[in-house]
Each structure stands twice: as structure tokens, then as C-alpha cells.
Amino acid sequence: MSNTFKVSYKPLSAAITLVLAVTITANAKAADPYQLNSLADSEQSLANSAMPSTVLDPIVVTATRSHRALSDAPVKVDVISSKQIEDNHAHTLKEALELLPNVYLKQVHGKTGYEISMQGFTGDQVLVLIDGLPITASTGSTVNLNQYMTMDIEQIEVVQGAASAQFGSAAMGGVINIITKPINKTKAYVNTELATNGDQNPSGDDIDANKRFIAAGIEGALDPAQRLQARLSASYLDDDGLNTDTARWPRIKDASEQTQVTGRLSYTPDDRTMLTHSKLWAEASRYSEDDTSRFNLRVAQNILPQQREESINKDRISIGGSTDIHLNKNTQTYQLSAQALYEDYQSDSDTLSNEVLASSRNTNITTALGQVQLDLPAIDSGAHMHLLQVGGQVQRDTLSQTKNSISELISDEVSRDVGELYLQDDWLIGDHWEILTGIRYQDDQDFGDHVAPKVAVKYNRTDASGRDHIFRASVGSGYRVPNLKERYYVFDHSNLGYKVMGNPSLQPETSTSYQVGYQGQIGDDLNLSINGFYNDVEDLIQTDNENAIIENGISIFQYTNIDSAYTYGGDIGIDWQVDDRATLQATYAYLKTKNESANSELTYRPNHKVMLALDYQLSDTLQLIPRLNYESKQLIDTAAQSYSPSWWTLDSQLNYKIDDNFSLYGAVNNIFDTQRDVRDTSDYRPIDNREWLIGARFNWQ
Template identity: 40%
Template sequence: MLNFSFLRSALWLLMVVSAVGAVQAQDTQSLSPVVVTATRSERAIDESTVPIEVVAREELDLTHARTLKQALENVPGLQLREVHGKSGFELSLQGLSADQVLVLIDGLPISASTGSTVDLSQYLLTQVERVEVVKGASSAQYGSAAMGGVVNVITRRMQPGWGGTVAVDAGSYGRQNDSGRSASANSRHARFDLAGGASTWRLGLSGDVLDDAGFGLHPAEWVRQGDASKRIQLASRGEWLPRTGMRFWAEAGRYTEADVQRYAYFVPPHYVPQRKTEDITRHRAVLGGDWRLDSGVRLQVKAVSERYDSASQAYSDTVGVGQRRSVQQTDHITTQIELPAWGPQLWMLGTDWHRETLNQTRNGASELGLRGRVQRSSREVFVQNNILWSDRWEVLLGMRGQHDSDFGGHAAPKVSVRGNVFEQGDWKGVLRASIGMGYRVPNLKERHYLFDHSALGYVVVGNPLLQPESSTSLQWGGTLSLGRTWSLDVNAFHNRIKHMIQTDLANATTVNGVTAYTYANVARARTAGIESSLRWRATPALQWQLGYTRTATRDLVQGGELTRRPRDMVRLGVDWKAQPGTTVALRARYQSDELVSAASGARSPAWSALDLSLNHEMGDGLTLFIGANNLFDRQRDFASPSDFGPIAGRFVYIGAKWAFGPSNH
């Protein structure tokens, strides 16, 4: 049974602010935001043919999210979990794994930290306007790796004139600070964004630094439960707008990260101090053009080239025991043509060309077999037609063809239906349904990687004989709303996966105390459930949102549920404008227990967390803020290998932001 006791304090606060907020009066009506991810064309969110979640810039400012991981943690139905063996977090959607979720920046892919999984902590948010999340197979628009859904980060468009933002903040983990001093600034963050120009050209420059010293349950000891990391992200961008309806742009970015992990390994009769350092560099270059012709035709061309370089060094006590270097190169070009309306039909055609290369060595020797360097490429074409069936109904038809250099051709169709079934006064009812075919080729890591952690008792070996995964995703639901006062969204989903790739535990072998795992097409699986979200503007000064997701999973070969998929997740958000210029934001999260091992039946316990923040506008663009994440200090039991609750305990921070100029943010 779902236990809602975690919400007692949050709901008590809600009742208090509801009573006080009822006497406040300042309306902040907003228009329905425009989104692009669901159909790769611009549409108001309430006109989308598929359900979509949006994390707006206002939400990022209210919650003071620093990374993409923090931006997504309050979205209903999203599960965030740490990347195994690394300092970072990955995303699971509708019970599908992080490898099956496509993460994009302005519609273009970003490199995965381990050759497959995108680390959401490795993207800082200085330039972000909003984040759009589409759940379920969107393969007709996005192809391989989008079986579970799509996360698309949309960056800000530059405006004429000059303006920008400067922000700084600092925080503390209390007694768990690396220094052992509760009042010290254990985590420091600073960012700036300067952009603007004239009507035909614009320039922008941004930077973000996040320096965290790490934390430990007992700072006087060697072990650190929270890794130390320093992340720096710099970007420059330029735009040329020679005439109305024509835009060209170029971007260049550099990201660096330095991580330190400190742990202990038991070598009878003692624990031996262990340390692992990792230095990461990512270079990203983007070119693009957008033409809107007088005939109504719109053409877009975008390209990205990204190099991701990771070098790690492991130490046992003070002795170096292994060096690993991984170099990934990703190149991607996408084109898209939107045709003018042809009667009740809106056609779109597009192509994608993708190439990725992986080179990995350990102590100078290749971990990718005799070749030492592996590569794959794909050519894809998609077509979609939005048919306005009547004033109330529309049908979106899509088809994507893909030819992979290693696995040949595949086609994936998609059909979506949307209907305005009820509209009277401010009341409106919308129904949505879609079915899509998902398809994912094994990534280079799963096929060729040798992940050697012999010092920790295991290795993971790639399998070059893997076959692609495929899925069928069914989504259906609707929205009932009363103007801008409240809305209820409900979406049911059913995903069926064939040839699902996972680490094959049943065929693991152990030699000299080292267990070798490999990837295999060992399962067929099903994930199903219901997602719901209720948004209510109680007063002009008080808004809140409650989301609940129920997920049921099943291994159709072995029986039983899939591991690391919680059955219940709850998200609660409350925004209260206590007085003009002062806003209090509350965010609560609950996640039920989850199966950790099918063999032993071990489960990770349920957990909850509450974040609270306050923003106060001082005038002249200056805002002061203060907040506490994980206010009630819920932290996992690090002595239990089956506890996957929050890693970090209570984190208290304070900061300031200054926005200036006519195009300030």
C-alpha cells in the first residue's frame, strides 16, 4: 500500500500557505508555452498530440537547479539514479532504462558519459530556456535510442540589445562537509550569461562553475559518500539574421570536470584506502540555419560535432593500479522541411546522418578487442503528416526508416490522435492516444567494451553478437481543464519490449574471485502504468501541482518484476507569492520501495525528500535567495548494498542573482 505519511509536513505547510495566500492578490496569468519536441514543429503545449512535460525557466529559477539532473528531479514519473561506478545520474522513463532514453540539446544529441548513458549532472543550466520531456516511443521523429522517450533541452534565443545575468551561491552539507566544519562553504557555484546585439546579428557568451568538495558521514575518516567534483562549462554563440524569416547560427562550447572518489576495499584483515580520479573534457561545435520562404516552406539544417575525452586513474592506498582513457567522437547532421498547408494536411520531411566512434584503453592496452577503435553510423529519413480531420479531431501519421552500418534497415511507424471532445465556456476536455514502434541498436559499449574492475571483484564484457531491441509503445489519456484555474492530466501507458538488452546475471562466471558479466538479449519485458498530474491555481498568489505515477513491470521470460523500477512515485510542488517580490517554493518527492535483486528478493526501501526555497526581488534586477534541499535529511543506509535512497543529506544554500539590460534573463 502506498504510504503518504511523508507528505504530512508538506501538506501542513500547504494548508498554511493556502489560508494566507487566499488573501493575497496579484494575478500572473501566462500563455500556454510553445513546445517543439513532440512533433519537431512549434505548437502550443495544450495542442500537442502526445502528452509532454515542460520544465520552464521560471521553475529553474525558483528551485535554483544547477544541473540537468536537478532540473528534472521534480517532473512526475521520472526516476533518477546514479550511474554505476561514476559520479553522475541517469534517467529512467515509464520503466525503461536510461540507455533507451534520448537526451538532446536543441534537437541534437549529446555524448554519453560511458558510451551509452548520458550523465545528467554534466550539463549546467546557464543557457537553458526550458526542458521538454516526451514519454514513450517517439521513433518516428527521433529514431534509435528513443524507445523510452526524449529529453530535449531548449536554449535561450538571443534578443536585440544587450543584457545578461550574473549569479553566485554557496552551500553546506552541515557536519558532513569535507572540512568537518558545518558552517563552511562546501559547495560553490557561479554563472554568467551575456548576450545581445543588433537586428541582424547577435553574440553571446556564458560560463558556469560548480565546485563541490564532497561529503562524508564521518569527515575525519578516509571514505567519502559524496564525490568531490569541479565542473566548468563555457560557451559562445553567434547569430546572423540577414532578413525576416532567415537565421544562421554557430556555437562552440567546452566542458571540463575533475572528480575524486574515496572509498575502502576489504583485504583481510583490513580495509585498504582506495581513490579514483577522473578528468573529463567535452568540446562541442554546432552550426545551423533556418529559412522560412514566402511560399510557406520552412527548411532547417543543423549539425553538431562533439568530442568527449575521459581519463581516470585508480589508486590502492597510494599506489597507482590502473589508468583508463576513453575518447568518443559524435557527429550528427539533421535536415527538416515543413511544407505549406495542403488542404487539411501539414507535411514534414527530414533526414538524419549519425556517426559515433569509441576508443578506450586501460594501462595503454585497448579494451575494445584487436581493433582498438570501433565505429558505427546510420542514415535515417522520416516523414510525418498532421491531418486536421475536423475542427475537433486531428491525426498525426509518422514513419521513420533507418539504415545502420552494422544492422541494416528498419522501419518504425507512429500514429497519434487528438480530439477536443468537450468545450463549454472555460471548460475544455481533450483526449489523446498514440501507438509507436521503438527500435534501438546496441551501443558500442554493450558490444565491445571491457569494463575491468577486477580490483572490486568483477568485470563487464561486451558482446559483439547482440541484436537490436524493439518495442511497441501505447499511450492514451486526456486533459480536463477550467481555464487557467486548474487542469487534470491522466495518461496510461503500455510498453512491450523484445530482445531487451541487459547484463546477463544467469550466465555470469567467476574465476579466481573475479566475476565476469556480459550483455545479452535475454528478456522480453512489459512496463505499464498510469501517470497523472493535477495543477491548481488556488489564488492569484498560490499555485500547486500534484503528480502520481504507478508503474507495473514484468519480465516475460523469467517472470516477476524488473529490478530498479519503483511502483509508486509522487511529486508535489507549491509556489506561494507571499508578497510582491517574494516567492516561497516547496517541492516534495516520494518513491516507493523497488526490487534490487530477483535472485534474493532484496528491495530498496521507500524514501521521501522535501526541498524549500525563498526568492526575494530587491529591485533593479537583483534577487536574493535561500533554500534547503532534502530538508528532513533523508539519506540512504550506506552499509546496506540494497538501499538506493538519496545519497546527499540536507543541503542548505544562499545566493544572489543580478539580471540587467533590455534582454536580461
């Protein structure tokens, strides 16, 4: 296949020209920036007045691709703050997302790590971003949430349901956007931690340090004017895995050693007559991981001990900038931003059978992307205001994979090129209504044109007691192009009697997503949130197990568009400020799915989930955070109608602040010691047993 970048730009250019022409000649006046600042201030004040004093109203960007107060966003956004991440000692993205009550995590099949499921959509239907730029799907299909460390995270923003209008293909089930910390004053930190899993430590020593973690970072200005700033951070996590019986070869959990190093530079130029508030940045990171899996393979009447050793290296480079543009001396201001990304993912995996090399697999995945966005001056027509935004993106993905030096793809390397354009209008109507409309045009070299629209409506009012109530509703179109692995991969297990073949003729998955919600303060110290959703999905891509082709005694299966499905459900949550020292959060989430082709539920989707969390400040220096989790049983095999059991877990964190710079902490995770039965292949309860840990953190500033 040719590697020439072939994206049709004529429709993109024509659309951009049309949008700019219509906008510039619109029969309305541009709003004064001081009006906008006043509006933002009043919105922030309104948002803060609707929350207890201990609940912050952070600024989010994922809802509208612009900065908005969380409670003011026209679509629901779940936020995990850096304080929550630090207080709960979440070191990976997977551990951070466990703090959300309405998402589901499961192990990546055949890999060390986890993927996410939201509203019934799997990990390959959810887009994961860092500052608006995608993370490479490490399996070729889904993002491994273990492969990102949290040391530089300011907050994590999660939008559930179809977000293709804002973020394109792969955002059919929602978006997870990691917002990194801005570089501020000079400061540094060191965080270290030790943990043990008792009698499941592979060393055989119950009090051995089975898990070791250390992270450090330093940042600050490099010049007296503080225009050039830099940050360097590093994180190391070494987990020896778990072994339920040290006398047996297999291990229930893989050993994993992870390292991440990130450097970032930012530069603030002097304001010019035409350009103000400019910002330039560049970031480079290196992620490395070494995993060891031990398991048994049954061949005829023999059981052969197997060991898989995988080495992963991921290099990521991104650059970007933003500026306000003043075309003349009046108050009209355009905001322009642009970003570019290159990420290279390498995996080398060796499988040994009876200590003899049986196979060697090498994978290389790359992503190259550039995007630009222009926010136009606000159009003020009295009681109405329009905030218009237009942007475009080009992306190229490549995949190559060999086993024993022979390609496992239909060709040696496969690629995908795509160009996209999006347009958004945020329409503010009076003091109470807001309508957000967006549309995204995608031009794929293999699948041609596609348009994904979305409309969201928000209504807010203040009652006689001064409490704010917010109602939201949205409908959007979801869209996912088959990934390169689904189209071209050859999964050859001829020694076990089967193959799974990619299918270049696959068609994109599509969905229509409906979301409704309410958020408000129903008491001086009590917040309530209620949300519901319905997703109608067509052309789901699955392995066709019913129509295998037999060649030389080998069953050959193929990916195909065979399924349609729907998912619906919702969640209800309360946030109660019990007193000045304690906050209680309780959430119940419900999910119902149906595979209409099989007339059955979709697999790996629990129907019920409960989370109860208490943040209790025992004293000025001592903080207790217990968290109770419940997941109901889930269907694992449709044909056999086998289910994984329901489960409860209880985690508890105790944080001791010695002074402003030094703190100690301890935790017991999975206090109930809930763990799957390794003899039951349908048991998908937590893989980790009870864990005890201690740690320390030192901050210098």
C-alpha cells in the first residue's frame, strides 16, 4: 500500500471558506470583550453560588472545546481533580478513572492493562486524549489505561455518549480528556511508596515490598521575565505481580515495570499590536514498560509452562500555540490555536514454551496529527449571543506487526489517512437558555465522506432560595471507522485450530445518542445529579462465529458488521456536605444493553454499580477517605449463558499532613479481600487481593 498522504482537501477548503464568509458578513455586531469577561464572571459567580463552599467549580474545555465553568457547560462533564488523584494515590490513568462511579474497567484481552467501557461502549469506541491530542491505541484497537502515569495531570474530563461532532471517529462512546498542569512558580516534589499483597507476593515473603513506586518533578521559570518556563517529571512503578500458589508456575497477575519521563517547555511572547495573550509550548515524553506473564498451555494431554515477556516503548512529541488576533483597532478579537502530534509505539513480545523460544512478535503503531481551531468574535444581537468556532484536523495512522518475522497483516504495513472539519455555534439566549450545535465533516481515504451532527440544550434557573437548578439534554450522531487491526490483522492460531482474519470490506459503526440530565442544589449542603441515556448502535463490528470457513481442518473466522444493539440507563448521585469536615458522595448507576442479533445482553457489561465515598478531615492534619464499590454480575458468554459473580470492595486511605511541605500516608485497598477464582474462566471479579501500602511526599516551593 502506498504511504502517500491522500486526503481530499477541496471539500474542507470550500467549507472553511463558506463558514468564514458567512460569519464575517453576519448582520450582527461583535460583542465587546469586556462584556464577555463580565458574562464569564457572572457565570462563575452563579456556578459557585449553586455549590457548597467545599465543592469547587473548575474550568473545563472538553464540553465545548473552549473554557467554561463546569456547572455552566451545556453537556455533562465528569471531572477528576489533581487533588482527588493525589489524595487517593492514583498513579496510573486506570487508578484515577476508578474514582468515577459511572464507568467500567476491564482487563485488555491478552495484555497487561485495562480498558474502559462507558454507557455500554467498549474501549475502542471511546477516545482518550491528552490536552486534546489522542493517545495511541496500544493494542491497535483500544487504549491501555495502565500506560499513562498521573504525575502531571491537572484534571481528567469525561464526556459520555456520542461526541463525534466535536472529536471525530472513535468518540462514538465518549471522550476522556487529560488536562495537564500549567507551569507556574518554581517548585519540586518527590513521592515514594511501598506496598505488599501478603501471602500472594511472588517472593513468598508476606511482608515483602511487592510494589514500589517513586515519582519526582521540578518546574519553574528559566528567565527573569518568566516568559520561558520548563518542567521535568519522571515516574517509576515496579509491580512483581501476584501468585496464589508459589509452588505452581502460573501467576494470576503479570509482573510489570513502568517508567515515564516527560519534559515540557512553554513560552509567552511579548504582546504585539495585532497579537496578544500568545502562548507557545512543546512537550516530549518517553514511556517504557516491561511485562512478564506466566501461564500454562494445554496441548493434547500435555500441560506446557509458558512465559511471555513484552517490552514496550512509546515516544510522544507534541507542540502547540494559541493567540488572540486583533485585525483592527476595534474590539473584535479572534482566538487562534494550533497543535501537532507525533507518537511512535513499539512492542516486542517473546513467548517461551518450556523455556524455549516459541514465537516472537513485533508491533509498531504510529500516529501523526495536526489540528487548528479559530474562535470568532462573539456575535451580540441584544438578548442573544453566538460564540462561533471552526476547526480542522488531518491525521495519519500506520500499523505493522510481525510474528517470527512474518507479517500478521494482509500487507507489510497498513495506514489510514483522514481529514476533518468541524463547526460549532454556542447560542446564549437571555439569562437562562443555551443551545450548542455542532457538526463535523470527515473525509477518509477509504470510507469517503461522513457528517456527524450534535445538538445540546441547557436551561438554568435560580429558585426563591437562591439555589441553582440546571437541566441538560442532547442528541448526537456517533461514528467509528474500523481500525487498522480490524481491517488487516491476521490472528493465526492454527496450532489451536483457528484463525481470525481482518476484513478490508468492513463498514463504519454508527450510533444515535440521547442524553438528559439534571443538576442542582436541593439543600444548603446537598447537591443532586440525575442523568439518563439511550444509544442506538448499528453495524457493530464483531467476530462472525456463526459462519466460519474450514480450510485444511482450520476454522477461519472474520470480522464483520453483523450486530446492532442498544444501550440505555442512567445514574443518580448526591454530594452531601455533612459538616465542615466531612463530605459524603453516593452514586448508583444502571446499564441495560441488548445485542439485537443474538437477542441477548452484550457481554462484559454489569447492570448495576454503586459507589459510596467519604472524605473526612479528622483533624487539621489527618484525612480519612474510605470508598465502597459494588458491581453486579455480568454476562461473559452468550452461548453458554455464563456470568461473572457480583462483588463488593472497600478501600481506605489515611493521609497525614506534617506541614505544608511534607506528608505521610497509608492505605488498605480491597479490605474485603474480594478476588476472582482463577479456576473459573467466567470469573471477572478484581484480580488484586488485599493490598497494604505506605508512602511519603515532599513538596518544595
